[in-house]
Amino acid sequence: MKALFDNYFAFATTVFMGLLAIVNPISAIPVFLELTSNMDLKGKRNIATKSVLIAFCIISIFSVAGKLIFHVFGITLAALRVTGGILVFVVGYEMVQGNTNKSENPKLGTQPIKADQGISVAVTPLAMPLLAGPGTIATAMSYSAAKDLIHMGIVIAVYAIICYGTYLLFIGGQRIVKVIGSNVMMVITKMMGLILAVIGVQLFALGVRELLNF
Template sequence: MDDSATHFTTVFMAFFAIMNPISNASLFLGLTDDLDSASRRAVAFRAVVLAFIIVALFTVLGRQIFEMFGITLPAFRIAGGILVGLVGYQLMHGQESSVQTPTAEDNSRSREAALGIAISPLALPILAGPGAIATAMNFAANSTLPEVTRVLAALALVCLITFVAFVTSDSLVRVLGQNAIKVVSRLMGLILAVIGVQMVIEGIRGAVAAS
């Protein structure tokens, strides 16, 4: 496998793990249980499109954001790796990540404005949370066109899979069952933890080389 394919596969797995469409399908079903199929599809579409736009902006503008705040790439990789690793650790232990879990206030608000849940909590912070943004900026850190293109392509593919998982969430949850979904979530957590550690290692290596 060449470097481009390896990069794409790694980015795809990272996005898939942190956006976790299988596990989040169960959450989506709970948030939209009072909606008809057309409204549910509209919520799913708005959520994934908005999530894609948010993460894509940070992917494309990552270098400018670094320069604006005086952030070095090694420092970001260390901080981002710790964040991604913590999300993975929580998922491995069957906990909901505090940065990706809707609050009771979110759920109450979603019942009052059904389509509003596409923005919060689905797009933010569940799909396009800090972990997804950190992952995107890390993998597109060099800002080369091929690199950014692969990150955006991987993100688009995961968003498409997430949309399909959301609109078929009732069937998905019924077929897999909650236990299988929990197993998938823990596997995604393991992948995230490994990716987080790798980001920290790369950050430390870069910091040492720059000193």
């Protein structure tokens, strides 16, 4: 029983580190603050809630339907790992180089945000691609498709924890930026990018090894 628990805990830790690095909610704080700068606290909470819920639904669907998608389109897990590894590495490399485009989204904070515009902001760019981009989807599918239902549940639960943490970061984003400063946020982003690039290489190498064994 202890060995089984240790196995689940190790898997959950690996999934958490992988998804946390690729989502990198801290680097999304400036984008959220900019897009909601003209809104009151209630409006910001509304947008934050919608964005994390939409992102969670996207990842949950792809995690649960991963094997079905593989079957329908004839995709192998090895091929997904190779592709996902490349995507994850590219995202991590851009984060390390400081070329991430997360800060290049439309500046909506300078004008009033209506209800319909608010849900649009929650979907894009907050939910997609910041919180549930292609790299996140590929990583979640790779982790969940390779294991049983318990491991799939762990992937979804871990991402739910990350989404909740992201919500808290969004709400307290203004204070966080003032406390740690933009330079520290940049350092954290680059560290996350390095971890992400390593994870991408590992996924790519594992996928190539599995493909060569076919």
